[in-house]
Amino acid sequence: MAYWLVKTEPSECGIDDFAKTPEGVIPWDGVRNYQARNFLAKMQEGDYVFIYHSSCKHIGIAGVVRVVKSAYPDPTQFDPESPYHDPKSTPEKSRWQAVDMQFERKLPRLIPLDQLKAMPELCDLPLVRKGSRLSVMPVSNREWHHILGQAD
Template identity: 70%
Template sequence: MAYWLMKTEPDECGIDDFAKAPDKPITWDGVRNYQARNFIKEMAVGDEVFIYHSSCKHIGIAGIVKVVKAAYPDPAQFNPKSAYYDEKSSVEKPRWQSVDLSFVRKLPRLIPLDELKALSGLEDLALVKRGSRLSVMPVSNEQRQIILEQVN
């Protein structure tokens, strides 16, 4: 099993959206960065994902979801009415990938970015590095344990 962190704006798709229908997977679409897309391609069913709320009043890790369907072509790239439409992408050669995610749990409290930056052992986590803007990133098992120790 691998571990990941995905950034989202909670008013678009936050941990509460997953919690509302815990048995209904949500398609994670709209990723338009090649490195983030490549990480999505590496995800496997059962992988755990930290949901990180960004661009909002309370920024931080809010909960955990899991991958329930591995990478497949992002359907939004083919829909001209979608904000994520990509005219250069084709069914034969899709450029972008999606995964389906399901709710695992909401954390008892949000772990803010400032707290994450101060934790020893997270220095190599892309999230806390200056200038890192990736929306999808790997989390090592050691980093996962450090993060979970903050709420368990």
Template identity: 65%
Template sequence: MQYWLMKTEPDECSIDDFATKPDQVIRWDGVRNYQARNFMRNMAIGDEVFIYHSSCAKIGIVGVVRVTRTAYPDPTQFDAESPYVDKRSKPDNSRWDAVDLQFVRKFARIISLDELKKLTELTDNPLVQKGNRLSVIPFSKVERDSILAKV
């Protein structure tokens, strides 16, 4: 099993969207960064993903979801009405991928970025390094376990 973190703005897709429909699968789409896309291509069914709320008043890790479907062409890249449309992407050679995720658990509290920066196990993780803007980040088991110990 691998471990990941995915950043989201809660008004677009939050842990509550997963928690209110725990049996429903939610497509994670709209990723338009090649490195983040490549990380998504490495995800496997059953992998755990931390959900991280960003660009909001309370920034931090808020829960866990799991991968239920591996990378497949992101349909929003072909949708002219979508803010994620990419006219250079072609159905026979798509540039962007989506994965499907399902609820595992919501944390009783947010694990803030300030708190995450204090974890020595995360010192080398891109999440806590200055200037990182990736929306998908791999985590080691040690990093994952150090976060779960805070919940």
């Protein structure tokens, strides 16, 4: 099992959307950064993922979801009506990946970015490094458990 963090704008898809979706499953699609895509491709069923709210009033880790379907071709890349359409991608040569994730739990309180940055145990986490803008990133076992310990 591996651990991950994905950034999202809660106005598009936040932890509350997972909580209120029947069966709590949402496809994680629309990622259009090659390094983030490569991380999506490594996600496996059973992996746990922090949902990180960004570009909003309250920025930070808001909850936990679990990967329930590992990487498959992102259907939005083939849809000309989608803002994530990629005319260079074909069903035979897909460029982008999606995974399905399911709601696990909302954290008792949001863990804000400032608090995460202040934790020396997280100095290697890409999220707290200056200039890191990845929307999908790995989280080490040690980092995962340290962050969860701050949530309760």
